[in-house]
Amino acid sequence: MSDLNTVMVEKYRNDFLKEVEANVEEGKWVKMCMQCGVCSGSCPLGPFWEHPPQEVFMMIRAGKRDEILKSESMWMCTSCYNCIVRCPRELPITHIMHGLAHYAERLGLAPKQNPTRKFALMFWDNLAKAGRVNEPILGIKLYFMNGFKQGIQTALKMAPVGLGMLRTKRFNVLALLFHKGCKGKQDIHKILRKAREIELAKAAKFGG
Amino acid sequence: MAKKQYMFYPGCSAEKLASASNYEVSVQAMCDVLDIQLNEIPDWNCCGASIGYAGGGELPRLALNARNLALAEQDHPDQDIVATCAACWLSARETKERLEDNDALMRETNEALGEAGLKYQAKQRIRHMVEVLVEDIGYEELGRHVKKPLSGLKIAGYVGCQTNRPFGIEGESFENPKYLDKMVETMGAEAVEKYDKKVSCCGGALAFSEPEKSQALIKDIIEAAYDGGAEMIVTPCPVCQMNVEVYQGQINKKYRTKFNMPVVYYSQLMGVAYGKSSKEVGLNGQVIRAKRLEELADRK
Numbered sequence: 463m464s465d466l467n468t469v470m471v472e473k474y475r476n477d478f479l480k481e482v483e484a485n486v487e488e489g490k491w492v493k494m495c496m497q498c499g500v501c502s503g504s505c506p507l508g509p510f511w512e513h514p515p516q517e518v519f520m521m522i523r524a525g526k527r528d529e530i531l532k533s534e535s536m537w538m539c540t541s542c543y544n545c546i547v548r549c550p551r552e553l554p555i556t557h558i559m560h561g562l563a564h565y566a567e568r569l570g571l572a573p574k575q576n577p578t579r580k581f582a583l584m585f586w587d588n589l590a591k592a593g594r595v596n597e598p599i600l601g602i603k604l605y606f607m608n609g610f611k612q613g614i615q616t617a618l619k620m621a622p623v624g625l626g627m628l629r630t631k632r633f634n635v636l637a638l639l640f641h642k643g644c645k646g647k648q649d650i651h652k653i654l655r656k657a658r659e660i661e662l663a664k665a666a667k668f669g670g
Numbered sequence: 671m672a673k674k675q676y677m678f679y680p681g682c683s684a685e686k687l688a689s690a691s692n693y694e695v696s697v698q699a700m701c702d703v704l705d706i707q708l709n710e711i712p713d714w715n716c717c718g719a720s721i722g723y724a725g726g727g728e729l730p731r732l733a734l735n736a737r738n739l740a741l742a743e744q745d746h747p748d749q750d751i752v753a754t755c756a757a758c759w760l761s762a763r764e765t766k767e768r769l770e771d772n773d774a775l776m777r778e779t780n781e782a783l784g785e786a787g788l789k790y791q792a793k794q795r796i797r798h799m800v801e802v803l804v805e806d807i808g809y810e811e812l813g814r815h816v817k818k819p820l821s822g823l824k825i826a827g828y829v830g831c832q833t834n835r836p837f838g839i840e841g842e843s844f845e846n847p848k849y850l851d852k853m854v855e856t857m858g859a860e861a862v863e864k865y866d867k868k869v870s871c872c873g874g875a876l877a878f879s880e881p882e883k884s885q886a887l888i889k890d891i892i893e894a895a896y897d898g899g900a901e902m903i904v905t906p907c908p909v910c911q912m913n914v915e916v917y918q919g920q921i922n923k924k925y926r927t928k929f930n931m932p933v934v935y936y937s938q939l940m941g942v943a944y945g946k947s948s949k950e951v952g953l954n955g956q957v958i959r960a961k962r963l964e965e966l967a968d969r970k
Contacts (some may be wrong), residue, residue, distance in 0.1 A: 487727070506873075507876070507883060538876075540831075540871050540873055540875070540876050541832070541874055542832075543832065543835035546836045547838075548844075563723060563724055564724055564726075564728075567725075577880055578880060581721065581875065581878055582723065585719065585721050585875070587725060589715075589722065593715040593716060594716050595683075595716050597682070597683070604879075622919050622920075626919075626957035630954065630955045631687055631691065631955065632687070632690070632691060633687075634687035634688075636687070644713050644714075646713050646715075646786065650734070652785035652786055653737055653783060654726075654733065656781065656782040657729040657778075657782040658730055661728070
């Protein structure tokens with residue numbers, strides 16, 4: 463799968479819409495967008511998107527493959543679902559954004575330094591390991607995700623927040639050692655491995 | 671009245687010593703009064719939350735949720751599944767809907783579950799705790815148990831995102847849902863009527879990855895509560911609770927505000943109104959202590 467990206471470029475040459483429809487979660491809805499802009503206007507982080515959702519849809523249809531898959535846009539989604547409930551055509555916009563982000567990640571095109579991408583991957587690895595989230599480990603990794611020096615700075619800046627959580631027993635360093643997660647973590651690993659295998663097999667099939 | 675029983679999905683943040691452990695404490699206290707028995711799904715796992723999408727594609731996330739649902743089905747197939755966390759509820763319910771609507775996804779998910787000897791058949795309803803309170807118990811019954819009305823407290827009902835969208839509570843609007851205000855009033859407190867950030871986003875997981883952007887949103891949510899005359903915010907969501915509560919110090923520094931607004935769960939309000947002590951409803955877990963609520967709770 464090392465060059466899934468090349469395979470996909472060949473397969474869907476000049477038809478990014480078709481590629482999105484076939485490979486992106488809920489991607490089949492992209493063609494239904496009527497460019498009204500309600501999604502972009504409703505997004506709490508609207509001003510921060512490199513290309514707001516409406517523009518993302520337009521660019522997919524215009525075949526702007528690299529611009530979309532390499533963009534920071536989809537990583538701005540806070541999963542608030544405001545766009546979904548307001549879209550006059552009831553497009554599952556949040557899911558499409560998540561789907562695009564995951565697809566870009568799978569192809570190795572997602573912007574490596576994007577902080578939300580880093581945190582999202584960290585979160586998934588954390589939960590997949592023991593079946594449940596280990597909050598102290600996640601927190602520490604988050605602080606140090608941009609290296610040791612910056613990690614210390616972040617930790618100092620966040621110290622009052624962390625102390626508040628410690629004091630109220632909502633952050634517990636003991637969990638670093640004793641958080642057990644699920645009894646069936648081996649089962650969870652097997653389930654996830656199989657699910658990923660099925661998904662990759664489908665992608666490979668599309669890739670011909 | 672017969673005891674009501676549900677399969678319970680508490681989620682990672684409600685675990686002991688985790689960030690919403692006090693939510694769980696208060697839910698148990700509230701359920702104790704209402705004669706609701708919550709049967710924890712045996713060995714439940716994380717739902718993937720709203721930020722798991724980067725590492726977990728569609729099928730891994732669906733399979734992760736389906737494991738919980740299949741375990742619940744095995745344990746008590748006759749009971750609804752109830753979640754207290756917004757993301758847990760959303761992920762579980764979304765999984766059920768997607769699998770029911772799509773035979774191929776159902777087949778593939780069950781193929782993955784088969785690795786652990788499980789099978790999901792989508793038999794049970796998946797509900798949020800507030801749905802149980804509003805629909806199965808009802809406001810009248812909720813009010814009947816009030817021993818210490820929360821009179822004199824003015825509270826902003828912050829519904830947030832995922833308890834409200836995309837599913838929401840039956841019969842409520844996405845733009846101005848009323849159930850939280852009604853619950854506040856049923857407990858004898860006053861709900862802030864003009865609270866224009868009631869359904870605004872707190873930034874969710876972006877509070878961790880892009881704190882500056884998220885804190886700008888949080889600032890507006892707290893400010894609107896002050897503008898409406900609130901002395902406290904109430905919410906049904908663990909992420910909303912944490913985000914709106916714990917960053918107030920940083921927001922004060924950056925924006926030169928003087929925020930010091932307690933943020934509590936509906937279940938804590940209800941527990942206090944039902945006569946539980948402040949410890950029994952986990953008010954010692956609040957970073958910004960809800961002093962007036964604590965006083966009321968501990969008054970004999």
